[in-house]
Amino acid sequence: MPLFTLQEQKKLRLVVSVPEAYTPYLKEKSEVKFVVKSLGGREFNAVINRLAGALDGRLRSQRVEMDVANNDKLLLPGMIAEVHIPMSTADSVFVVPSTAVVNSTERYSSSAYPVRNRNG
Numbered sequence: 001m002p003l004f005t006l007q008e009q010k011k012l013r014l015v016v017s018v019p020e021a022y023t024p025y026l027k028e029k030s031e032v033k034f035v036v037k038s039l040g041g042r043e044f045n046a047v048i049n050r051l052a053g054a055l056d057g058r059l060r061s062q063r064v065e066m067d068v069a070n071n072d073k074l075l076l077p078g079m080i081a082e083v084h085i086p087m088s089t090a091d092s093v094f095v096v097p098s099t100a101v102v103n104s105t106e107r108y109s110s111s112a113y114p115v116r117n118r119n120g
Helices: 020-025
Strands: 011-019 031-036 042-056 061-069 082-084
Touching: 011 020, 011 042, 020 061
Parallel strands: none
Antiparallel strands: 011 061, 031 042, 031 082, 042 061
8 A cells, every 4th residue: 555645636637438429529629618516516627638439338438538727726536527518510400399390101201391481
């Protein structure tokens, strides 16, 4: 057993397992926000530094490592964080309720048609 352990607290590493469905949104050097509830829900920033590049076969997730500047030493090793992954979307994408989609038995089974109000 060691007599003492050194820990660098000015720069921490945040390690997250990201589910497979969200891995396309991850890019190295992207900024990610995270919240630590034990610090009153305070928000912090991290930068994605390393992507595993492969999925964990058991969890179907990718290990992502982020560097966190911790100059004020508020964050402590072992704290639990809630990470918010930015999901970029195209400007031309919009969501419609399922009741607005017409289902049919033809080759292309679902369709949505735009409706314009010419008076407004």
